[in-house]
Amino acid sequence: xxxxxxxxxxxxxxxxxxxxxxxxxxxxxxxxxxxxxxxxxxxxxxxxxxxxxxxxxxxxxxxxxxxxxxxxxxxxxxxxxxxxxxxxxxxxxxxxxxxxxxxxxxxxxxxxxxxxxxxxxxxxxxxxxxxxxxxxxxxxxxxxxxxxxxxxxxxxxxxxxxxxxxxxxxxxxxxxxxxxxxxxxxxxxxxxxxxxxxxxxxxxxxxxxxxxxxxxxxxxxxxxxxxxxxxxxxxxxxxxxxxxxxxxxxxxxxxxxxxxxxxxxxxxxxxxxxxxxxxxxxxxxxxxxxxxxxxxxxxxxxxxxxxxxxxxxxxxxxxxxxxxxxxxxxxxxxxxxxxxxxxxxxxxxxxxxxxxxxxxxxxxxxxxxxxxxxxxxxxxxxxxxxxxxxxxxxxxxxxxxxxxxxxxxxxxxxxxxxxxxxxxxxxxxxxxxxxxxxxxxxxxxxxxxxxxxxxxxxxxxxxxxxxxxxxxxxxxxxxxxxxxxxxxxxxxxxxxxxxxxxxxxxxxxxxxxxxxxxxxxxxxxxxxxxxxxxxxxxxxxxxxxxxxxxxxxxxxxxxxxxxxxxxxxxxxxxxxxxxxxxxxxxxxxxxxxxxxxxxxxxxxxxxxxxxxxxxxxxxxxxxxxxxxxxxxxxxxxxxxxxxxxxxxxxxxxxxxxxxxxxxxxxxxxxxxxxxxxxxxxxxxxxxxxxxxxxxxxxxxxxxxxxxxxxxxxxxxxxxxxxxxxxxxxxxxxxxxxxxxxxxxxxxxxxxxxxxxxxxxxxxxxxxxxxxxxxxxxxxxxxxxxxxxxxxxxxxxxxxxxxxxxxxxxxxxxxxxxxxxxxxxxxxxxxxxxxxxxxxxxxxxxxxxxxxx
Numbered sequence: 001x002x003x004x005x006x007x008x009x010x011x012x013x014x015x016x017x018x019x020x021x022x023x024x025x026x027x028x029x030x031x032x033x034x035x036x037x038x039x040x041x042x043x044x045x046x047x048x049x050x051x052x053x054x055x056x057x058x059x060x061x062x063x064x065x066x067x068x069x070x071x072x073x074x075x076x077x078x079x080x081x082x083x084x085x086x087x088x089x090x091x092x093x094x095x096x097x098x099x100x101x102x103x104x105x106x107x108x109x110x111x112x113x114x115x116x117x118x119x120x121x122x123x124x125x126x127x128x129x130x131x132x133x134x135x136x137x138x139x140x141x142x143x144x145x146x147x148x149x150x151x152x153x154x155x156x157x158x159x160x161x162x163x164x165x166x167x168x169x170x171x172x173x174x175x176x177x178x179x180x181x182x183x184x185x186x187x188x189x190x191x192x193x194x195x196x197x198x199x200x201x202x203x204x205x206x207x208x209x210x211x212x213x214x215x216x217x218x219x220x221x222x223x224x225x226x227x228x229x230x231x232x233x234x235x236x237x238x239x240x241x242x243x244x245x246x247x248x249x250x251x252x253x254x255x256x257x258x259x260x261x262x263x264x265x266x267x268x269x270x271x272x273x274x275x276x277x278x279x280x281x282x283x284x285x286x287x288x289x290x291x292x293x294x295x296x297x298x299x300x301x302x303x304x305x306x307x308x309x310x311x312x313x314x315x316x317x318x319x320x321x322x323x324x325x326x327x328x329x330x331x332x333x334x335x336x337x338x339x340x341x342x343x344x345x346x347x348x349x350x351x352x353x354x355x356x357x358x359x360x361x362x363x364x365x366x367x368x369x370x371x372x373x374x375x376x377x378x379x380x381x382x383x384x385x386x387x388x389x390x391x392x393x394x395x396x397x398x399x400x401x402x403x404x405x406x407x408x409x410x411x412x413x414x415x416x417x418x419x420x421x422x423x424x425x426x427x428x429x430x431x432x433x434x435x436x437x438x439x440x441x442x443x444x445x446x447x448x449x450x451x452x453x454x455x456x457x458x459x460x461x462x463x464x465x466x467x468x469x470x471x472x473x474x475x476x477x478x479x480x481x482x483x484x485x486x487x488x489x490x491x492x493x494x495x496x497x498x499x500x501x502x503x504x505x506x507x508x509x510x511x512x513x514x515x516x517x518x519x520x521x522x523x524x525x526x527x528x529x530x531x532x533x534x535x536x537x538x539x540x541x542x543x544x545x546x547x548x549x550x551x552x553x554x555x556x557x558x559x560x561x562x563x564x565x566x567x568x569x570x571x572x573x574x575x576x577x578x579x580x581x582x583x584x585x586x587x588x589x590x591x592x593x594x595x596x597x598x599x600x601x602x603x604x605x606x607x608x609x610x611x612x613x614x615x616x617x618x619x620x621x622x623x624x625x626x627x628x629x630x631x632x633x634x635x636x637x638x639x640x641x642x643x644x645x646x647x648x649x650x651x652x653x654x655x656x657x658x659x660x661x662x663x664x665x666x667x668x669x670x671x672x673x674x675x676x677x678x679x680x681x682x683x684x685x686x687x688x689x690x691x692x693x694x695x696x697x698x699x700x701x702x703x704x705x706x707x708x709x710x711x712x713x714x715x716x717x718x719x720x721x722x723x724x725x726x727x728x729x730x731x732x733x734x735x736x737x738x739x740x741x742x743x744x745x746x747x748x749x750x751x752x753x754x755x756x757x758x759x760x761x762x763x764x765x766x767x768x769x770x771x772x773x774x775x776x777x778x779x780x781x782x783x784x785x786x787x788x789x790x791x792x793x794x795x796x797x798x799x800x801x802x803x804x805x806x807x808x809x810x811x812x813x814x815x816x817x818x819x820x821x822x823x824x825x826x827x828x829x830x831x832x833x834x835x836x837x838x839x840x841x842x843x844x845x846x847x848x849x850x851x852x
Contacts, residue, residue: 063102089176359573466506576618657708
C-alpha cells in the first residue's frame with residue numbers, strides 16, 4: 001500500500017452518569033492520509049493546526065509507529081496529512097480519534113492483516129494509549145457504546161441509537177480543557193448514595209435509548225460523580241445554567257461532554273425536510289440559540305455545532321497501491337529540477353519550492369523546468385474524465401516531486417484553490433453563435449476564464465499560488481519554536497489590470513505574508529483599481545506609480561536583482577515571472593481540449609487552435625508548454641493591440657521595442673491591460689529557441705535591455721522555423737476594436753471573439769480552410785470590469801455580485817513616482833515593525849551560539 005486515508009468520528013464521553021464507560025460517536029470527522037515519502041512531514045489543516053505537535057509526539061504518528069512495531073516492519077519515511085473537524089482539547093474525543101486513525105492507517109500501510117476480531121485488538125491498543133475506553137469504543141465501532149474491562153481485556157457493548165430522530169447541539173468554548181487537570185478535580189471516593197444515584201441514572205440513560213422514550217433523558221443525563229466538581233463556581237460556573245437553559249428550550253437532556261469544555265444537549269430531530277417546517281418546529285435551533293445566549297450572559301465565547309449520532313465508526317476511506325505501469329512509476333520516481341534561463345553554471349539547479357519562493361533567479365533569469373514531461377495518449381485518456389481540481393493535481397504533479405508536496409497535500413491545495421469559483425468547470429467551454437446575419441461568421445468556441453473571485457483568468461493561477469505560499473510557509477514555520485523566528489515573505493508584484501486584484505484576493509489575510517502591488521497610476525480600469533484599493537486587510541499594500549506598466553515591472557525586477565534588499569525583506573514574486581503562475585495556467589488548456597473533443601465528438605489526436613489575448617506572454621506561454629507536453633494543440637495565436645511587439649515578432653520576425661501607446665486594447669474597451677512592450681515571459685520562449693543555452697539567452701536579454709531589439713545572428717533561420725511551427729499572431733488597432741463593437745456587425749461583447757476568429761483565419765492562408773469550430777478564443781476577463789463595452793440588456797453576462805458597488809467602497813493606496821529608491825523606502829517603512837522582530841530573533845540566535 002502506497003497511501004491510505006482513514007476517517008474517524010468525534011465522540012462524546014460520560015454522557016452524564018456514565019463516567020469512563022459510556023460514549024457515543026458524532027457525525028463530525030477527522031480525516032488522516034498517510035503515504036510513503038522521501039522525508040517525514042506532517043501537515044495539519046483545520047482544528048488544531050496552530051497547536052498540535054508536528055513530530056513523533058502527535059497521536060496519529062504514535063499510532064502509525066505502534067502499528068509498524070506490532071507488524072514487526074521497519075518504519076519507513078512517511079508523510080502525514082490531517083484534515084480535522086474535531087475541536088482539540090474540548091471533550092469531543094480528539095485524542096482518541098488521533099490514536100485510532102494512526103493505528104488503523106499504520107496497519108494498512110504495513111500490510112498487517114488482523115484476525116477477524118481486529119476491532120477488539122484495535123480497542124486494546126488504543127485504550128492502552130488513551131487510558132480510558134469511553135471515547136475509544138464509539139470511535140472504533142460508531143453508535144453508543146458501553147465500555148468495560150474483563151480478565152481478557154477491554155470490551156464494548158452496543159446500545160442502539162436512533163440517529164434520525166436525535167440532534168446533538170454541542171457548545172464548545174474557545175478555551176480548551178486538559179483532561180488530566182479535569183480529573184484532578186474529582187474526589188477519590190464518593191458516598192454510597194451518590195454511587196446508587198449514578199447507577200440508576202446510567203440505567204435510565206441506556207433504557208431511554210433502547211426504547212426511544214426520550215422523556216427519560218432529563219433524568220438519565222444527571223450526574224453526581226464528576227459534573228458537580230467540574231461545574232463549581234471556580235471552574236465552569238456556566239455548566240449547570242447552560243444545561244438548564246438547553247432543557248428549558250426543549251432539549252431532552254444535556255451534560256458535560258467528556259472532561260469538557262464542550263457541553264452537549266440532546267434534542268428532537270426532524271424526520272422530514274426542514275424546508276416545510278417553521279423555525280419554531282426546529283427545536284434543535286431553538287436550543288442552540290438558548291445555549292449561546294446563556295453562555296454570552298456568563299461571558300463565555302464559543303461556537304455551536306449541530307450534528308447527530310453517527311452509526312459509523314473508524315473506517316478506511318481509500319487505499320492506493322504502488323503504481324504498476326511503467327509511466328506512473330517514472331512519474332513517481334522522477335527527479336524534477338528547475339534552472340535559470342541565465343545561469344552561468346550549467347549544472348546549477350533548484351527545487352520546486354525554491355523556484356516558487358524566489359520567483360526571479362538571483363542572476364536575473366527566469367526559472368524553467370529542466371525537462372518538460374511528455375504525456376502519452378493513454379495518460380491523456382485517463383485524464384479526460386477528471387474534474388478540474390483533479391486534473392490540476394495530475395498535471396502539476398508532472399512538475400512537482402512527491403518529496404516536496406505529497407499527492408494528498410497537492411490534491412487538497414487544488415480543492416481549496418478552486419472552491420470559490422462560480423462554475424464547477426472553473427473555466428467552462430461554451431459555443432457561441434453569431435448575433436448577426438453575416439454569413440461569413442461561423443460558430444466558435446469560447447473559454448470563459450472569468451468565474452473566479454476577481455472575474456479574471458489570473459484567479460486560476462493566483463488562488464493556487466497564494467495557497468502554495470501558505471503551504472510552504474506553514475510547513476517551514478511549524479519547525480520553528482520561537483514566534484520571533486518565523487519565516488515571513490514580502491510578495492512584490494506589478495499589474496496592468498487583473499494580476500493585482502487576483503494576487504491580493506489570493507493572499508489577503510494570510511499569515512506571514514505581506515503584499516505590495518504596483519499599478520500605473522490612472523492607467524487601469526476604474527473597477528480594476530477599486531478591486532485592489534478597496535481591500536483594507538493589514539497585509540495588503542497598493543502602490544500607484546507614475547508611468548506605464550513596463551515602468552512598474554522594471555521597478556519590481558530591479559528590487560529582485562538587488563541581492564541585499566531581496567534577502568533582507570525576503571521578496572517573493574507573484575507576477576508570471578513566477579513559474580507557479582505558468583504551471584497553473586497549463587491546466588486549463590488540457591481541460592479545455594478534453595471538453596472540446598467531447599463537444600465536437602472528434603478523436604483525441606484532432607488539433608485545436610487557440611486564440612489568446614496576450615501582453616506579457618504568460619497565458620500563451622502556458623499553451624506552448626501544454627503543446628510540448630503532448631496536448632494536440634494546433635497553432636497558438638497571439639492576439640495583441642497596437643502595442644504589437646509580439647505580433648511583429650511572431651508574424652514578421654521583427655522584435656524591436658517602441659514606446660507604449662495608450663489603447664482601447666483587444667477585448668478591453670478603455671482598459672490598457674495589454675499596453676506592454678517588454679513581455680517578461682518572452683525570455684522563457686527565447687531560452688527554448690536558443691536550444692536552452694543560458695549564455696545565449698542572457699546575451700539576447702542584454703540586447704533587449706540596451707537597445708530594445710534582438711539580433712539572432714546565425715541562429716535566425718532555425719529560430720524562425722521554430723516560431724512559425726508553434727505560433728501565429730493577430731493585431732487590432734483602436735479603430736478595429738471600435739468598429740467590431742458597433743452594430744450592425746455585432747451586438748454582444750462575446751461576438752467580438754467571432755470577429756477576431758474570422759479576421760485571423762482570413763489573413764492566414766494556412767488557417768483559412770480550418771473550420772471555425774476548431775478554434776477556441778480565450779475570454780480572459782468579465783466584460784463588466786470595463787467601461788464602454790456595449791452589451792444588450794437581454795443577453796449575458798450580467799454583472800457578478802463581487803463587482804457591484806466597488807467604486808463606492810473606502811480605499812487605501814500609496815502614490816510614488818517612477819523611482820526605485822522611493823519604493824524601497826516605502827517597503828522598508830511599512831515592514832519596520834516586522835524587521836524589529838527579526839532582529840530580536842537574530843539576537844536570540846547569537847546569544848544561543850555564545851552560550852554553546
